[in-house]
Amino acid sequence: MADFDAIVVGSGMNGGMSAKELTERGLKVLVLERGPAIIPERDYADQLAPWESPHLNNVPQEEVAKHYSKQYRGVAYAIKQSNKHFWVKDDEHPYEEAEGTSYDWLRGYHTGGRSVMWGRQSYRLSNLDFSANNTDGHGIDWPVRYEDIEPWYAKVETFVGISGSSEGLPQLPDSIFQPAFEMTDAEKQLKSKVETAFPKRNVIPARVAHLTDATDEQKSLGRSNCQVRNQCVFGCSFKA
Amino acid sequence: MSHWANAATRRTHRKALDQIGRALNRRVGGGFVTVDQETAERALTELDAEAFSDNNDLGGYRSLKGYISGFYFSSEGGVVQELK
Numbered sequence: 001m002a003d004f005d006a007i008v009v010g011s012g013m014n015g016g017m018s019a020k021e022l023t024e025r026g027l028k029v030l031v032l033e034r035g036p037a038i039i040p041e042r043d044y045a046d047q048l049a050p051w052e053s054p055h056l057n058n059v060p061q062e063e064v065a066k067h068y069s070k071q072y073r074g075v076a077y078a079i080k081q082s083n084k085h086f087w088v089k090d091d092e093h094p095y096e097e098a099e100g101t102s103y104d105w106l107r108g109y110h111t112g113g114r115s116v117m118w119g120r121q122s123y124r125l126s127n128l129d130f131s132a133n134n135t136d137g138h139g140i141d142w143p144v145r146y147e148d149i150e151p152w153y154a155k156v157e158t159f160v161g162i163s164g165s166s167e168g169l170p171q172l173p174d175s176i177f178q179p180a181f182e183m184t185d186a187e188k189q190l191k192s193k194v195e196t197a198f199p200k201r202n203v204i205p206a207r208v209a210h211l212t213d214a215t216d217e218q219k220s221l222g223r224s225n226c227q228v229r230n231q232c233v234f235g236c237s238f239k240a
Numbered sequence: 241m242s243h244w245a246n247a248a249t250r251r252t253h254r255k256a257l258d259q260i261g262r263a264l265n266r267r268v269g270g271g272f273v274t275v276d277q278e279t280a281e282r283a284l285t286e287l288d289a290e291a292f293s294d295n296n297d298l299g300g301y302r303s304l305k306g307y308i309s310g311f312y313f314s315s316e317g318g319v320v321q322e323l324k
Contacts, residue, residue, distance in 0.1 A: 050314035057314065061246040 004030040012113020017156070035109030038116060044235030045082035053081040067091055070104040078117065078233040086110070086117050086235075116235060120209040122162045124153050124173045146173065161218055163226075164207035178212045180205035181228070211240045241311060253307075256300025263287055263298070 005027035008019045015031060022029045050057040057080045064072045064079075067089040072079055079087055088107045097103055108117050127146045134141040150173070157176040165180040183191065183205060191203035210226040211218060226240035245253070264272035267283040275283075291298035291305075312318040 049316065049319065051316045051319075055241055055244040056311055058241075058244055060244050061249055065246070 002030075004028050006030070007032065010034075010113060011111045013115045013118070016112065016115060033111050033113075035111065038110045038112050038235075040235060040237060040239075043085065043110075044237055045080075046229070046231040046234035046237050048082050048234070055081055057081045059084055071106055074104045074106045075117075080233070083234045117233070120232065122157070122160070122164075122175065122207050122209045124175055125149070126171050126173050128171050158215075159217070160209050161211040161214065161223075162207055163205075163210050163212040165205050167202060167204050169202060169204075175207060177207075178214075181208075181210075181212065214240075252300070253304060256304050259298070260287070260301055260304070 006018075006022050007030045008015045008022070009032050011019070011031050011033040015033075019029050019031045045053075048057075059068065059072075059079060059081055068079055068084070068087060070090045071087045086108045088109055093107070093109075095105065106114070106117075108114055110116065125146065130142045130145050130149075133139040153173075154176050161178055162175045163180050164175055164177045166174040166177060168174065187203070194201055194203050211223060212225055214223055214225050221239070223239040225238070226236075227238055261272065264280075264283050264287060267286060268275045268279055272280060272283065287298070287301065288305075290296055291301040313323070
């Protein structure tokens, strides 16, 4: 049997990053993934027009009820005929919920896990969050503060690529940003009205893991800038 | 699309269609499908305005209109021709 320095269980957001860091430090790493490999050229559906899939790319309601009741309740907009293979069938992967509780576990079993399906929204926590338990007197105080985590935020953001605007807001620390998407005219109007009426409120662009100025490292990995097609849920052939 | 909706959705849409038919017939004082185009469009415009005003029971109309618009602009005709 082969020997490994580390075994990572699951290849999703955490497992994938863990495996990357460990291998780059010279460790021999085994990644275990329960699902099949995602091959973008085969499995992404972002190049298909809606009419090229059955039901104009909608999943029939009876199929939703049978297989995707929890997944669909969580992200109906993201589960289409052409990309439903990204999502688990709830009836084939049941789990128990404590009496009186309900939890919709949104999942995908494949290489990359939910990093293939996440919504890309990427925000740093602030010390407001890290000290909240202590301030409120509820739960257990975080053993770390923002200053401890900040270098790691910066490291991940530099690799992943986050678009956004530096705002200097203490409650929402700035990330390492690529240029933000320009607001639409309606969004600019909203920002103007809100910030005039409520001077302490801020309307800012979303902070999202979309490349808008890909770095050399990102380009070397085959990634390129977001094409603003709004096809993210189908997998991104541009790897943006 | 003919096999997309489940039985409950089909029943809901059929009820909405019946309601729309009755409302249009009432507006033109008879059979909506037999009136001239100008009269038909006027009745439909009025019904549409009512459906998107406050306090009405035309939720079925709004729902169907949403579906039709969404599905049309997901079709090749809607996207390739209409939006060209």
